Amino acid sequence: MTTPRWSVGINFDSKCNARCAHCCVSSSPDATANLDDQLVDRIVDQLLDCPEVREIGLTGGEPLIRRRRTVQLIGRITAAGRGVSCVTNGFWGVTQRAADRVLSELEESGLRELTVSFDDFHSQYISVDRIRNILEAARDRRIRIVVNVCVSTTKDASGLLQELGASLDGIQVTKFPVVPAGEARHLEDSEFRRRPITEGMLYCPGTQVIFHNDGFVYPCCSPSIFDTDMTLGRVDEDVRELVGRVERNALLGILRREGFRWFLDAIRSAAPDSPAATVTEVVSPCELCSIIFRDRTAVEAIRPLVDEYLARNRATT
Template sequence: MRKPQSVGLNIAARRNATCSHCCVAGSPRAEAHLSAEQVDNIVDDLIAHPDVCEVGITGGEPLLQARRVLSLIKRISAAGMKTNLTTNGFWAITPERAARMTADLESAGLSHLTISYDDFHAPFIKPERIRNALDAASNCSIPTILNMCVSRTHDSLDLLKELGDSALCVKVTRFPVQQCGTGLSIPDEDLIVKPLDKLKLRCPGFELIYHHDGKVYPCCSPPIFDTDMTLGDAGTLSHEEFIRKGEKNALLAIIRTRGIKWLLDRVRETSPFSPAARMTEAVSVCDVCTIIMKDRKALTKLRPEILEEARKTHMLP
């Protein structure tokens, strides 16, 4: 029996900002996107799938296509599924425009709203717009989260103070920036890292992502978008077939059953001079997983053992 699944739909890389930390390298000039036909087919497939309970819509900046996104939310919500939207709040130019947008999102049936805003976004989006967005959201029934990506030199605490009372009673999530997408240019010394023995080296979970590069990824962690760990091209298989492909993948089976620590220990033993084996600290377990995924040579050496271990755990026939 499968657990109910949340699925990510990253419709386009284009956004109205060029943040230096962007995990998907979004920008006003970014052209990568899923076509309207691809998105419609994916949504139809997700709506028909019995295990899908929620769809998260993100980008880039999805509300650059506001009418399109509102239509998608309405279709998904009408099918009895939850919807989550991640946006940078650029649209909240005035209190009135912010109220109109949140009212439209509420009318479409949006379940959760996530606003991404921090020191990296601030040069492109003024704090008063985020105040407008948070104030408008507080006057409707949509639960709202404020996501803040932070580094050692950009902790966003002053910005949080600047948001003032608008941020009261709002769930704030602060998480460390990772070197992926545009964030690959962030210096190592600015990363907030922990020794590996202080990290819980188990995968936080799988959530299929239909990404704007046309690929389907097995999880929602942004660093994986810089790897070739995909389940295939969007539109080539049904959602059920993508799920089954992930379930039958030996490497993913090992991550589910044995954890990242087992995999890292085996890499250290068989390829002691590889990048993953030399790691002593990381931002997160997803950071560790990504370094391993990028190490084709080490994984190729481990392939027979991974297959055998996956069979032992009954994850493969």
């Protein structure tokens, strides 16, 4: 019996009611990138045919703009015995009663975890009251709520969290730094909370295959990778083949075994003047990954070292 081990995300639509300056996937009311419903249905069907898939995450854009469609997808996934998560900005929490109505639909469809993105950037479009309504309504529901807070140098969301007060009791709040991806590339450079690269930043936090609304499949859920050529293929290819490429990709294999240190050392040797060779500070391991793999000249320069590494490891296994 195969043990379920894959976590897969589907970013099926870029449309969002908000236009946040830090949006790492450039979502907005007039964004048009999307995966059509028929294609998403096929992707979900193929994922559910894979016993290795343990969880499917739905994100955007704002998935609950199309609430009926999202609830339908959640129901199909949970009916097949798989876990499902969803990300939202909470625009629908107009009143506590309205929030409870949406949470009831999500709960009945089988959803057990809902991530609410809220911070100083979102608060220009979504009021604190709407998020509070959701948190309070969730106390009567079995859905686990996680609040994701994106922070920059001048926007740490401390005031918003204080306003939410006791409604956050028992709620997991995760803070993470803004990364220079998507719309956030236009922020002042001083907004990014970069730190010197430490040993702990030299390892990938993990992979989650993402079917993205730009038509490509990526080996990671970090928006930083969407700016690189590190794709597994097109979204309309066979799902099992796409996910299997995570295991067979040479660069990802080296990354899993050696971490980013191997790539930095190789690039500093083969392309010492490249951006990846000279980087000393990053926001996170995900930004470091992006800097390395979007540097096409550097990646091409280390190809002989990659081939040598693979040949050496084949000889010893």
